[in-house]
Amino acid sequence: MSVKIALAGNPNCGKTTLFNGLTGSNQFVGNWPGVTVEKKEGKLKGHKDVVIMDLPGIYSLSPYTLEEVVARNYLIGERPDVILNIVDGTNLERNLYLSTQLMELGIPVVMAVNMMDVVAKSGAKIHIRELGKKLGCLVTEISALKGDGVMEAAEKALELAQGKGNVKAVHEFSPETEGVLTAIEDKLGSEIPQEQRRFFAVKLLERDEKIAAQMKHVPDVKAEIEALEKEMDDDAESIITNERYVYISSIIEACYTRGQKEKVTVS
Ligand code: BGO
Numbered sequence: 286m287s288v289k290i291a292l293a294g295n296p297n298c299g300k301t302t303l304f305n306g307l308t309g310s311n312q313f314v315g316n317w318p319g320v321t322v323e324k325k326e327g328k329l330k331g332h333k334d335v336v337i338m339d340l341p342g343i344y345s346l347s348p349y350t351l352e353e354v355v356a357r358n359y360l361i362g363e364r365p366d367v368i369l370n371i372v373d374g375t376n377l378e379r380n381l382y383l384s385t386q387l388m389e390l391g392i393p394v395v396m397a398v399n400m401m402d403v404v405a406k407s408g409a410k411i412h413i414r415e416l417g418k419k420l421g422c423l424v425t426e427i428s429a430l431k432g433d434g435v436m437e438a439a440e441k442a443l444e445l446a447q448g449k450g451n452v453k454a455v456h457e458f459s460p461e462t463e464g465v466l467t468a469i470e471d472k473l474g475s476e477i478p479q480e481q482r483r484f485f486a487v488k489l490l491e492r493d494e495k496i497a498a499q500m501k502h503v504p505d506v507k508a509e510i511e512a513l514e515k516e517m518d519d520d521a522e523s524i525i526t527n528e529r530y531v532y533i534s535s536i537i538e539a540c541y542t543r544g545q546k547e548k549v550t551v552s
Contacts, residue, residue, distance in 0.1 A: 287334045288446045294371035295380050296342030299399040302429040303371055304339045307439050317355045329439055346386040348495040360390055366446035368394045374404040381533045389454045391480025393445045394422040397438040402428040408544030416540040421455030458528045465513045472504035491522045
């Protein structure tokens with residue numbers, strides 16, 4: 286039986302470089318059904334039965350761009366065996382926004398922190414083990430450009446896929462938000478598999494109509510959402526986004542030390 290590894294990451298994180306490194310010339314390029322978004326898949330070098338699916342570069346699993354919708358429909362519909370989440374180590378904070386969402390899909394995740402050659406030159410330090418603990422996934426360092434750690438990252442993903450266990454997100458939102466997410470999960474129909482219930486609950490809380498449209502039974506959760514919005518004095522989508530950023534800030538504080546040679550960006 287073949288194993289499917291989905292490559293997911295932000296635009297410019299080095300995904301194409303990694304995909305080429307993992308698959309060599311063994312690639313098939315087409316379009317995702319019904320849209321003009323490029324679809325690339327290939328076989329992992331040395332593994333005839335391992336398919337690498339290159340998802341479009343995205344910043345989030347929200348419904349606002351075609352690329353995001355294509356990527357998330359694949360992840361929830363096809364349910365690959367494992368996600369290899371490639372993140373740009375020189376832009377860790379921004380890249381983790383997508384990672385926190387990938388962790389909620391109920392699919393095992395291996396994170397490959399890329400551009401480690403640039404990170405090392407800047408003098409910055411990413412505390413990989415602590416990062417893995419905070420995120421609840423395996424984290425490895427790579428340089429896709431130099432080929433460092435690339436096959437090892439894929440092999441770790443493969444191992445995780447083969448030893449498939451239950452995956453549960455470690456991140457908890459605020460107690461108020463968690464309360465509503467649990468209430469929504471309890472109202473979901475049995476058509477939603479156990480491991481995907483959290484993702485669907487978060488999306489319904491965000492009033493994601495594209496996700497609701499895919500469900501046979503959409504629970505009525507209007508009262509729960511409105512009560513949370515009243516209590517937190519914010520709209521539900523912003524509550525989720527803000528709480529993700531609080532979590533990401535705590536990760537950066539614990540896992541990242543700035544380098545002396547890093548450029549200071551003024552925004
Ligand atoms: C250009 N280290 C370094 N230093 N660079 C890397 C690494 C790495 O580990 N991985 C990727 N890059 P994509 P997406 C470029 O193209 O794979 C570089 O969008 C240039 N091009 O070489 O395309 C990679 O698929 C001119 O850089 O990313 C590429 O995710 C000058 O990161 C860029 C400098 O990689 C994006 C860089 C004409």
